[in-house]
Amino acid sequence: MSPVFTRIAFALSLLSAAPLAAAPCGNDGSGFAAWKSAYAQEASAQGVGAAGLSALANASYAQATINADRNQTGVRYSLDEFMRIRWSDAYTSQARGYLAQYPDFWASLENAYGVPPEVILAIWGMETGFGGNWGNANVVNAILTLAYDCRRPEFFGPHAIAALKLVDRGTISAGSIGAMHGELGHTQFLPGNILAYGVDGDGNGRLDMTNMTDALASTANYLRQKGWQPGQPYQEGTANFRVIEEWNAATVYQRAIALIASRIAQG
Template sequence: MKKLLSVVLGATIASSVWANEQSFEQYVDGLKQEAREHGISEQVISAAFSDVTYKPRAVKADRNQPEKKLTLDEYIPRAVPDRKVKQAKELYEKHYETLSRIGDEYGVQPRFIVALWGVESNFGRFTGNYNVIDALSTMAYDGRREAFFRKEAMAALQILEEGHIPVEDFKGSWAGAMGQCQFMPSSFLAFAADGNGDGKKDIWQTEADVFASAANYLSESGWGDKYTWGRQVKLPQGFDTSIQGRSEEKGKYLQEWSRLGVTRYDGRPLPKLDEDIKAWLIAPDDANGRVYLVYNNYNVLMKWNRSYYFALAVSHLADRIVL
């Protein structure tokens, strides 16, 4: 009976998601009315929604999960292959003057700006071909995270209202992530920056704006350019791995970790800094996989994307840029 009840409940939830009480067109009418209440002009509303289309592929992409979870030993070489490292180094050198200026302004090491650029969009090559309004309207209508996507739809309309990009060029991912740094619309409004002084915030085509926007996000989220992100470490035999995690109370100073027997991956002692800093022990797979001590900058990367794997891919690429 219990199993039958769970099946029935599951079917009910699925039905409520997939069979909305209103049509997509009716739902869009509601988005338009909300936009008016947010002060969006009729001209922008008309242009943004003129050919709005429900995108089943966006819903499918949201629901598709990888059948097999890769370990870090499998994931890192795929996410940061040698060819991407080579490209990152070349682009780092090519744009170094701009990167250095922006890095100094925002207090972010240029290698991390380039690494984020590479992991997010393969240096601007993959930014998505979905109309942003189509994608966000579809995801809001789907209903699984309606409040989130509805809020992002309003932010997207605000971007159009402010004239940052023409509606015909307003492209992004199936989830509405936009441009070469893949900002959601609300992140654009909060963090997008003018990196070349032309008065625009163009994260789609202008690399200086992409760099400045990424650096501004990190800076405003607590980044510190005195330190790196962390390092892979080795644990002593019998180490109590229950103390791993990124909660505030699990952070310890480096020398505390040293006293517990944690070393660099090659067995050398952890660094002794003039000013000891807090670090957190993480084992994203398990204690038998890769283990890291991470600093606050890593926690900032996790604000950008709440994936241990994403943050480690960015971190590893940033390290290899300057090797």
């Protein structure tokens, strides 16, 4: 082969090996359609199949998600304010009721993952009021919008790819409904966490975060995989409190979970 053709072949090999250029982010919906077209190449390269790519192509810009993301206030509350808004004595009683009603289930979770039931109940109650409010946002639209938005694409991009892979697997659909930031199910898992930590808790061969058993087993598994130490305390300053930090980055949320769990356990 001539030196010229050798150089051309070498250049082409470098081009084929080069990573795909990232799809450009945006701060409003005007560039979302173009972003989806570019992002489809990235998604395909990362193993997203036909169903996921179809969900991507048909996704809509979620303005309500952007509005919610721009106007978060909960992290600025004091612990007392946060508890007043997000929790109640009735929730504590409800949690204790679940604990008394399903003792074998909670014991099986603690035996399998080492996480005490009051911590799981605190998270479940805090996230959705024990399954009473999962949100009203289209999960795929929300997570893709956040992956496109220029504020935090590095964080939400992997979750967007995970969401599309979950569509491929049938774990969620293009029409699945959840919270404004794409969280799904009883304890509000982000798609990447479903993919990494989701557990088929009831053993029916299908992972379904809208199923209570699957969602709570997945929550326990997440905490254990993040370093939960069985039999150890979980109040502020402990190793297990640092695991609660892995669940939610807001200090007021972490402190609330530890406080609520202790109240449930006192019953």
